[in-house]
Amino acid sequence: xxxxxxxxxxxxxxxxxxxxxxxxxxxxxxxxxxxxxxxxxxxxxxxxxxxxxxxxxxxxxxxxxxxxxxxxxxxxxxxxxxxxxxxxxxxxxxxxxxxxxxxxxxxxxxxxxxxxxxxxxxxxxxxxxxxxxxxxxxxxxxxxxxxxxxxxxxxxxxxxxxxxxxxxxxxxxxxxxxxxxxxxxxxxxxxxxxxxxxxxxxxxxxxxxxxxxxxxxxxxxxxxxxxxxxxxxxxxxxxxxxxxxxxxxxxxxxxxxxxxxxxxxxxxxxxxxxxxxxxxxxxxxxxxxxxxxxxxxxxxxxxxxxxxxxxxxxxxxxxxxxxxxxxxxxxxxxxxxxxxxxxxxxxxxxxxxxxxxxxxxxxxxxxxxxxxxxxxxxxxxxxxxxxxxxx
Amino acid sequence: xxxxxxxxxxxxxxxxxxxxxxxxxxxxxxxxxxxxxxxxxxxxxxxxxxxxxxxxxxxxxxxxxxxxxxxxxxxxxxxxxxxxxxxxxxxxxxxxxxxxxxxxxxxxxxxxxxxxxxxxxxxxxxxxxxxxxxxxxxxxxxxxxxxxxxxxxxxxxxxxxxxxxxxxxxxxxxxxxxxxxxxxxxxxxxxxxxx
Amino acid sequence: xxxxxxxxxxxxxxxxxxxxxxxxxxxxxxxxxxxxxxxxxxxxxxxxxxxxxxxxxxxxxxxxxxxxxxxxxxxx
Amino acid sequence: xxxxxxxxxxxxxxxxxxxxxxxxxxxxxxxxxxxxxxxxxxxxxxxxxxxxxxxxxxxxxxxxxxxxxxxxxxxxxxxxxxxxxxxxxxxxxxxxxxxxxxxxxxxxxxxxx
Numbered sequence: 094x095x096x097x098x099x100x101x102x103x104x105x106x107x108x109x110x111x112x113x114x115x116x117x118x119x120x121x122x123x124x125x126x127x128x129x130x131x132x133x134x135x136x137x138x139x140x141x142x143x144x145x146x147x148x149x150x151x152x153x154x155x156x157x158x159x160x161x162x163x164x165x166x167x168x169x170x171x172x173x174x175x176x177x178x179x180x181x182x183x184x185x186x187x188x189x190x191x192x193x194x195x196x197x198x199x200x201x202x203x204x205x206x207x208x209x210x211x212x213x214x215x216x217x218x219x220x221x222x223x224x225x226x227x228x229x230x231x232x233x234x235x236x237x238x239x240x241x242x243x244x245x246x247x248x249x250x251x252x253x254x255x256x257x258x259x260x261x262x263x264x265x266x267x268x269x270x271x272x273x274x275x276x277x278x279x280x281x282x283x284x285x286x287x288x289x290x291x292x293x294x295x296x297x298x299x300x301x302x303x304x305x306x307x308x309x310x311x312x313x314x315x316x317x318x319x320x321x322x323x324x325x326x327x328x329x330x331x332x333x334x335x336x337x338x339x340x341x342x343x344x345x346x347x348x349x350x351x352x353x354x355x356x357x358x359x360x361x362x363x364x365x366x367x368x369x370x371x372x373x374x375x376x377x378x379x380x381x382x383x384x385x386x387x388x389x390x391x392x393x394x395x396x397x398x399x400x401x402x403x404x405x406x407x408x409x410x411x412x413x414x415x416x417x418x419x420x421x422x423x424x425x426x427x428x429x430x431x432x433x434x435x436x437x438x439x440x441x442x443x444x445x446x447x448x449x450x451x452x453x454x455x456x457x458x459x460x461x462x463x464x465x466x467x468x469x470x471x472x473x474x475x476x477x478x479x480x481x482x483x484x
Numbered sequence: 485x486x487x488x489x490x491x492x493x494x495x496x497x498x499x500x501x502x503x504x505x506x507x508x509x510x511x512x513x514x515x516x517x518x519x520x521x522x523x524x525x526x527x528x529x530x531x532x533x534x535x536x537x538x539x540x541x542x543x544x545x546x547x548x549x550x551x552x553x554x555x556x557x558x559x560x561x562x563x564x565x566x567x568x569x570x571x572x573x574x575x576x577x578x579x580x581x582x583x584x585x586x587x588x589x590x591x592x593x594x595x596x597x598x599x600x601x602x603x604x605x606x607x608x609x610x611x612x613x614x615x616x617x618x619x620x621x622x623x624x625x626x627x628x629x630x631x632x633x634x635x636x637x638x639x640x641x642x643x644x645x646x647x648x649x650x651x652x653x654x655x656x657x658x659x660x661x662x663x664x665x666x667x668x669x670x671x672x673x674x675x676x677x678x679x
Numbered sequence: 680x681x682x683x684x685x686x687x688x689x690x691x692x693x694x695x696x697x698x699x700x701x702x703x704x705x706x707x708x709x710x711x712x713x714x715x716x717x718x719x720x721x722x723x724x725x726x727x728x729x730x731x732x733x734x735x736x737x738x739x740x741x742x743x744x745x746x747x748x749x750x751x752x753x754x755x
Numbered sequence: 756x757x758x759x760x761x762x763x764x765x766x767x768x769x770x771x772x773x774x775x776x777x778x779x780x781x782x783x784x785x786x787x788x789x790x791x792x793x794x795x796x797x798x799x800x801x802x803x804x805x806x807x808x809x810x811x812x813x814x815x816x817x818x819x820x821x822x823x824x825x826x827x828x829x830x831x832x833x834x835x836x837x838x839x840x841x842x843x844x845x846x847x848x849x850x851x852x853x854x855x856x857x858x859x860x861x862x863x864x865x866x867x868x
Contacts (some may be wrong), residue, residue, distance in 0.1 A: 242673040260676030263669070266691050406673075407665035409690035414661075414712035445710045451690045488810075496806030500798045507794075515738060518696060525701040525783045530736050535791040543798055602692065602740040634808050660694040661713075701783070704776035 097294040098304050099287070100320045105185045109220035112227040115188040122192050123296045125199030130156060133292065134381040136301035139366045140249065142168055142285030143350060143378040148292065151282060156201040158280035160393075163203040166257070166276070167194045169210040169217060169286040170241035170248035173348045174400070175380045178306035179286050181318045183210065183217035186290060187224030193289025195232060196296050201282055209253045209283075212240035242271060245349075249452045250275075250283035250426035252406075263406045264452035277374045303380060305364055309334035312341060312385035321364055328360030330381060342386040343468060347377020349397055350457030353390075356383075366463040391476045394462065395423035401458040412455035415446035419462060430478035439466065490554040497547035499638055502623050504540040505587070506642035508533055509616050513649040518659050534594075541591055544584060576625025579618050586615035616646060683721035683747035686730060690714075692741035699733040699742050707733065721747040 103110055123129075134149030155163050167190055171179040183190060194206045207210050208225075210218055218240070225233060239257050241247045247262040254275040256262040275281020291302045303323045307330055310316050314335025321330050327344060331337060344359035346352050352374055354362070362369065366376050384393060402416035419442050422435045443459045450456065466473055511533035520526045552559050559577075563570035567585070568578030593600060593608040623639060658664075686699075687707065695713040705726055706718045722730045722744070734742055 240675065242675065244669075244673055245672060256673075260674060261670055262673040262675065266689050393595060405669075407662050407669045410662055410693065410695050410712055410714040411710060413665060413688065415710070416713075418711065442711065445716065447688060449688075449710075449714070449716070492806035493802060496802035496804070499805040499809075500801040503801070504794075504798060523786075525695060525698075525779065525819050526786055527698045527701045527736050528783050530698060530738060530788060531787045534736075535787070536794060539791075539795060539798060543802070597740060598735075605740075610824045634805075638805075660786070662694065670862075701776070701780060703775050704780060708773075 095323075097298060097302065098320055099182065099186060099189060099290050099294070099302070099306065101462055102186070105181070106432075108216070109185060109187050109223055112188055112224065115186075119297055122195060122293075125196035125296070127156075127200070129196060129200050129292075129296055132295060132299060136287065136295055137367075138295060138301065140285055141287040141306070141379065143173075143289070143348070145366055145370075145375060145377075148284065148288055151272055151284070151449065152201055154199065154281040155203075155280045158273050159202045160280075161202045161204065163198075163201045163280045164257075164276040165194055165197045165203045165206045166250070166253050166281060166283040167206065167208050167215070167289055168248060168250070168253055168283050169208065169221075170253065171214065172241070172243065172245045172248045173213050173378045173380060174245075175308060175310040175377045175382055176348055177308045178318045178379060180211070180214040180217040182287055182306065183214065184220045187220045188227075189290035189293045190221070190286045191224055191228065191232070191236070191282075192293035192296075192435065193291070194236070197282055197284060197289060198235060201280070203282070204279075205237070205276070207253075207257050207276070208236060208238045209241050209256070210238065210254045211236045211243055211247075211465075213243045217348055244406075245401070246406050246452060246454055249454070250281075251452060253283055254281055255305065255423050263408060264454070266451045278295055303377070307379040307381055309381045309383070311383035312338045312388075313383050324363050324365045324368070326360065327362045327364060327381060330357075330364060331360070331383060334381075337383055337385070341383050342382045342388070343390060345380070345382035345384065347375055347463065348380040348382070349401060349461055351375070351380065351382075351461065352464040353384075355468060356423075389427075389472070389476075389479065390465065391423070392427045392479060393422065393470050394465040394469070395427040398423045398462060401454070401461070404453060409450045409455070411446050411449035415442055415449075415455060416458050418442055419446070419459070423462070426473065426476050428479060431474060431476045437474060452473045487554060489552045491556060494550040494554060495545055497543050497550065498623065498626075499635060501540055501547050502619060502642055503542045503638065504536055504543060506646050508537045508540055509592060509596055509612060509646050510649045511536065512612065513653045517637050517653060517656060517657065537591060537594070541587070544587065548584065576622055579625060580622035583615050583619035585657055586611045586618065590615065610649055613650070684730070684744045685721050686717045686733070687743055687745055688715055688717060689741045689743070694739055694741070696738050698736050701723065701731040702736060703729045706730065707729040715742070724748050731746065 097119070099470070103114060128147055130152045132149075132154060134147070136149075138148045138150055139145045140151070148466050156323055167177050169190075171177075190208075194208070197203065206220055207334045210221060212218075219237075222238065225236060225238075228236075239253075239317050241253065241256065242262045244262065246252055246264055249264045250271045251265045254271050255265050257276050264307045271283050274282055275283070287306050294302050304320050305323055306318060306320050308316075308318050308328060313331055315336075317336060319330060319333050321333065327346070331341075341356040343356055344354050346354055346359065346362070346369075354374070360372070362372070364376065364379075369376055384390060398416070398420040402420040405413045405416050407413045419439060422438050422442070426432060426435050439462065443463055446455045447454060447459050510650070511529055515526065515529040515533055518526060519529060524663050552564050553559055559570055563577060564581060567581040568574050569581075570577045589608055589613055593605050597605040620639060620643060623635070660666075686703075693714060694707075695715075697709055697713055697715070699715050700707040700709045703726060706722055707715050708718075710716050730744055734744055
């Protein structure tokens with residue numbers, strides 16, 4: 094069978110694909126198991142939630158720790174503000190995700206599947222619920238739905254487990270990682286919904302899928318979700334989104350935990366996780382955010398830092414106080430102009446905060462800020478007082 | 485051994501235990517309040533709290549042992565272990581047994597805090613607020629001369645110190661700088677069904 | 680090689696009492712907000728007693744001594 | 756050098772403040788030990804003194820008070836100097852000394868609280 098694409102099939106505007114269409118197009122659900130895990134390891138499918146951990150290795154670890162009582166969490170929380178790809182996939186191709194989750198459950202010997210979906214993703218919730226109703230009674234018994242609060246940290250794997258277990262979507266202390274000790278203490282596979290959809294195709298063809306869902310956002314003519322071939326240039330993806338709507342200044346690759354890259358350097362980068370990793374970059378959650386030259390990067394960064402600070406779950410002191418202090422210093426520079434002391438504090442506090450949270454929220458925020466200060470070094474060093482009230 | 489010596493040792497040790505226990509309670513509250521100064525680091529409060537607590541147990545043991553082996557009272561070991569089982573001042577003595585057992589639970593759980601975990605330890609440690617007043621009542625009830633000036637003065641000092649510390653703690657609220665932000669965030673992401 | 684231990688903080692339990700940094704300033708300092716920063720690497724042998732004390736005295740049981748991860752000799 | 760050796764500590768430029776804090780720690784540890792010892796001694800003395808005082812104030816027990824006071828004070832002496840005394844001195848005199856020492860050490864205890 095030739096390679097398949099996630100978004101192939103009926104018109105996306107028609108909404109959720111029905112089960113008969115799905116099965117008619119792709120055939121019945123293949124069998125999961127040990128050989129599927131090895132296939133995933135061979136095809137090097139990387140997680141699409143942001144961390145990019147290799148799915149095959151994670152499945153192997155969960156299967157090893159499972160003892161028949163593992164849990165699969167299909168993560169569709171998608172709390173990243175600019176990302177839209179997971180909800181598009183859930184809204185239009187729900188059966189791919191259910192297939193992937195069922196294959197995962199069979200492969201890691203899970204007794205339960207939880208669909209963890211952002212509570213404000215209404216069409217995704219409708220679509221997934223409708224798709225579930227079309228499935229067999231046996232499959233329905235295995236699967237249940239949990240709504241993720243619309244907060245940034247709710248997408249963290251330990252937060253998803255905490256919600257399922259205790260009803261509170263805050264991250265918990267790791268280690269042990271959720272793949273060893275998750276829902277109800279059982280080994281838990283928390284896997285992004287796009288990753289699971291890829292599995293549904295890989296299991297059918299035996300070959301890697303070689304596509305990526307990206308969300309193109311910011312100063313482009315037609316912002317939205319695209320399924321692009323792995324390895325195409327960032328510039329080509331931006332062109333597919335209608336091209337820049339005004340002269341671009343820089344690209345934010347991978348959402349708010351991502352990296353800033355000058356537009357001139359960014360356009361030629363390949364959308365390919367291993368190739369990006371070799372350059373010290375990451376596709377993250379695959380948001381391509383285009384910052385126009387007309388916009389002040391320092392003010393933009395300050396706004397995002399304020400957002401990330403407000404999204405700290407206030408469980409770990411260094412994250413809560415550190416991100417606030419960093420956001421305040423950025424805001425001072427943005428509003429009152431560059432101050433040497435503030436620049437020094439940004440450096441010092443970034444180093445102090447790094448690696449000192451239970452989850453990766455402070456690390457993600459600090460790496461975002463450090464990349465901004467590197468890419469927009471001159472802007473930070475010579476920022477005039479904008480006298481602009483915070484947005 | 486002289487019986488009266490035992491009797492007065494029991495009383496002396498009892499009074500000392502009450503003073504020590506009150507100091508321990510006050511120190512515990514001060515440590516929650518994060519009291520410190522240049523020459524008084526926080527670990528000093530905690531260290532003193534622990535050392536005096538262990539000392540309290542020693543003097544409490546002296547108090548109990550001398551009371552039990554005193555042939556004049558005929559208390560017997562059962563009264564030291566089973567509350568309200570003594571023929572002599574059943575109620576007031578029973579309070580002492582209750583206070584002793586609560587205190588023992590608090591100290592033992594503190595010694596094995598690492599094994600039982602913070603939340604279990606904390607739960608048991610709240611019993612301090614039960615143990616101390618029971619001990620004070622026991623002092624009032626059993627002290628033959630509870631209303632004589634010296635013991636009364638001692639008890640008054642203990643009660644005032646503990647009450648002041650506890651009152652201050654109640655007024656001061658949580659000293660965890662994250663408490664307010666954390667609970668408001670949690671309230672926002674709480675999806676428990678009972679709500 | 681003798682047994683090596685390192686200090687690890689549970690960041691959620693930690694509420695910044697700061698006792699650990701008072702007891703073991705050689706290894707632990709406080710950040711700008713009063714939360715501990717642990718010097719990386721194993722605790723020096725001669726400070727193990729104080730490190731254990733810092734662990735035992737933590738009012739919220741947020742700091743532990745655990746066996747140091749496999750040494751990377753090159754990193755010295 | 757004291758901080759050298761097996762593990763990682765702080766870079767040189769931070770040593771000064773670290774040394775200050777080490778000194779403060781050592782001082783406070785000594786203070787803790789002194790206060791604990793002081794409290795223990797005061798408590799021991801307190802048992803004797805309070806026992807003795809109670810012997811004087813126990814209602815309707817005046818006939819036994821003198822004898823019991825002397826034995827109570829004997830217990831103090833034996834616990835602190837491990838010499839046994841059987842002097843039947845006047846109750847007031849022998850109890851005077853412990854009372855003073857207890858009130859001074861009593862300050863130490865309440866100072867700690």
